[in-house]
Every structure is written in structure tokens, then in C-alpha cells.
Amino acid sequence: MKASAPGKIILFGEHAVVYSRPALAVPVNQVKVEVDISDSAQPGIWIHAPIIGLQAELTTLPSNHPIASVILWAMQHLGIFPRPNISITIESTIPVASGLGSGAAVSVALVRALSSFFSHPLKNQQINDLVYETEKLYHGTPSGIDNTVITYNMPVFYLKDKPIETFKVGKPFTIVIGDTGIPAPTKESVGDVRRLWLRDPNRFESIFNEVAQISTMARHFIESGRPELLGELMDQNHEFLQELTVSSPELDALVLAARQAGAQGAKLSGGGRGGNMIALVDSASAESVAQALLSAGAKRTIITEIK
Ligand code: MEV
Numbered sequence: 075m076k077a078s079a080p081g082k083i084i085l086f087g088e089h090a091v092v093y094s095r096p097a098l099a100v101p102v103n104q105v106k107v108e109v110d111i112s113d114s115a116q117p118g119i120w121i122h123a124p125i126i127g128l129q130a131e132l133t134t135l136p137s138n139h140p141i142a143s144v145i146l147w148a149m150q151h152l153g154i155f156p157r158p159n160i161s162i163t164i165e166s167t168i169p170v171a172s173g174l175g176s177g178a179a180v181s182v183a184l185v186r187a188l189s190s191f192f193s194h195p196l197k198n199q200q201i202n203d204l205v206y207e208t209e210k211l212y213h214g215t216p217s218g219i220d221n222t223v224i225t226y227n228m229p230v231f232y233l234k235d236k237p238i239e240t241f242k243v244g245k246p247f248t249i250v251i252g253d254t255g256i257p258a259p260t261k262e263s264v265g266d267v268r269r270l271w272l273r274d275p276n277r278f279e280s281i282f283n284e285v286a287q288i289s290t291m292a293r294h295f296i297e298s299g300r301p302e303l304l305g306e307l308m309d310q311n312h313e314f315l316q317e318l319t320v321s322s323p324e325l326d327a328l329v330l331a332a333r334q335a336g337a338q339g340a341k342l343s344g345g346g347r348g349g350n351m352i353a354l355v356d357s358a359s360a361e362s363v364a365q366a367l368l369s370a371g372a373k374r375t376i377i378t379e380i381k
Contacts, residue, residue, distance in 0.1 A: 173344025305339025
């Protein structure tokens with residue numbers, strides 16, 4: 075029984091979204107996680123995840139292990155008892171800790187595969203709620219945006235604790251994703267922003283309000299088919315992320331290189347301090363911007379059309 079889940083990218087509003095401001099995220103279907111579950115002759119629940127060099131029986135893993143905890147939670151939720159003898163294989167083309175949501179995608183694909191294998195269908199909302207609970211175990215205070223966009227596989231205008239809102243893309247546009255190759259320490263950057271906010275709430279609340287306006291305007295431009303207006307908003311959003319201290323010299327260098335190569339705007343995407351940046355391009359210049367990012371130190375690039 076196979077199930078899959080896509081990667082994701084945040085277009086606008088990361089970090090501010092943790093403080094109940096809106097953010098926009100879209101799925102990235104060029105990369106994905108695939109989970110395959112089959113009956114096994116060996117006793118126990120065997121997990122094979124070659125991407126992270128994991129080959130283990132569930133009970134030998136600490137119960138707070140991200141993959142083990144998702145499986146345990148899902149089985150408890152699905153009422154699977156006694157423990158079956160199964161083999162779970164996890165394959166992924168989503169780079170780990172890059173800001174493309176690899177952890178949430180593994181969790182979503184795992185829950186989906188387990189629910190199908192045990193003929194216990196779950197609605198997207200149930201999958202999303204379950205994965206969010208497990209995200210909280212090892213991410214501190216996640217907003218829930220990653221699991222939501224990955225579960226629904228649709229563009230999402232996300233507001234914490236609010237029913238999911240998707241948005242339409244009036245006119246397709248092209249984004250180049252550039253990966254610094256440096257793992258994004260999202261838990262740490264979210265924690266640092268929280269400390270700054272606690273020290274000077276007025277200043278940081280007003281930054282979050284500015285970012286909220288950017289996300290709301292961006293949604294409007296996307297829905298009304300004017301994506302060319304997003305570039306400037308990306309540049310502004312990046313400046314606010316710099317003020318939040320979550321950019322890095324490597325991210326700034328890629329953002330600058332993208333703009334110099336003709337991108338209409340660029341910003342870091344996700345937790346920051348590593349991971350990915352994104353650049354808005356017209357489709358004709360996508361390849362040359364991707365090339366410029368590689369020359370400026372990007373470890374890989376993905377060109378994706380948002381539609
Ligand atoms: C991580 O993909 C996005 C952040 O806003 C954290 C979160 O929303 O949980 C940095």
C-alpha cells in the first residue's frame with residue numbers, strides 16, 4: 075500500500091504566522107515522500123528509510139523519535155492493536171531541513187499509508203490534526219502551516235487555529251528555489267524570534283503587522299492575476315526577515331544574486347539561517363537565474379510553476 079506527500083514552500087509570512095498573522099504557502103510537487111507498507115514475515119514493525127540511513131524495528135527507537143512517534147500516534151488513533159508485523163519503506167526526494175517540509179511530508183505520507191493499509195479512511199482534516207500534534211512534539215511552537223499545505227496539496231492562505239482557506243492563482247507564475255545546502259535550524263530560529271519578541275513586544279508586533287499586510291496584498295495580487303507585483307513584496311518581506319535575525323550571509327548572497335540575474339524579487343523561505351530562498355522570475359529567465367544561484371553557492375535549485 076503506497077501513499078505520497080509533496081514538498082512545500084512558503085511564499086510570504088513565515089515566522090509572523092507563528093504569531094497568528096496570515097502566510098501563503100504552496101505545494102512543490104517536483105519533490106515528494108513515498109511510503110510503502112507491506113505485510114512482513116519478520117515479527118514487529120520494521121522501518122526502512124534509506125535517506126536518513128534508518129533501518130530499525132519500531133520498539134528499538136526512542137518513543138520521541140520523529141518517525142516512531144508518528145507511527146505510534148497513528149496506530150493508537152486508528153485503533154490498531156495488537157501490533158501487526160509490517161514493513162514500512164520511506165523514500166524521499168525532499169532534502170532534509172531545507173525548508174521544503176520534509177518532516178511534515180514524511181508524517182503525512184506515513185499517516186495516509188497506515189490509514190489505507192488498515193482500511194481506516196481518514197479525512198484530510200483528521201490527517202492534518204494528527205500530524206500537527208506530532209509536529210508539536212519536536213518543533214516547539216509550529217504554526218501548523220507546513221502540515222496543512224502538505225496535507226491538502228493546494229495553495230493555502232494560512233491563519234493559525236482558523237479553518238483552512240485555499241486561494242486561486244489568477245495567472246500562473248514561476249519561482250526559482252535556491253537551496254543554501256545549510257540545514258535550517260527552524261526550532262532554534264523560531265525560539266530566537268520568540269525571545270526577541272518577549273524582550274520588545276511592541277517592535278516585533280509591528281513587524282508582524284507589516285508582514286501580515288504583505289501576505290494579504292500578495293494573496294490579492296495572485297488571485298487577481300497580477301503576479302508581476304509580487305517581486306517588490308518579496309524584497310520587503312526579506313527585509314523584515316532580516317530584522318527578525320533569521321537571514322544569513324549565505325541566504326542574503328543568493329537573494330542578491332537572483333535579483334542581479336534579473337529576478338523580479340527574492341526572499342528567504344521557511345525558518346531561515348539556512349535552507350531555501352525563492353525568487354520570482356519570468357519563465358524566460360528562470361534558467362539563467364537558477365544558473366546564477368548555483369554560481370553564487372546554491373547546492374541545488376528547483377524551478378516551479380505556481381498555478
Ligand atoms: C517553517 O516552515 C515556517 C515557520 O513560520 C515556522 C512555523 O510556521 O511553524 C518559520
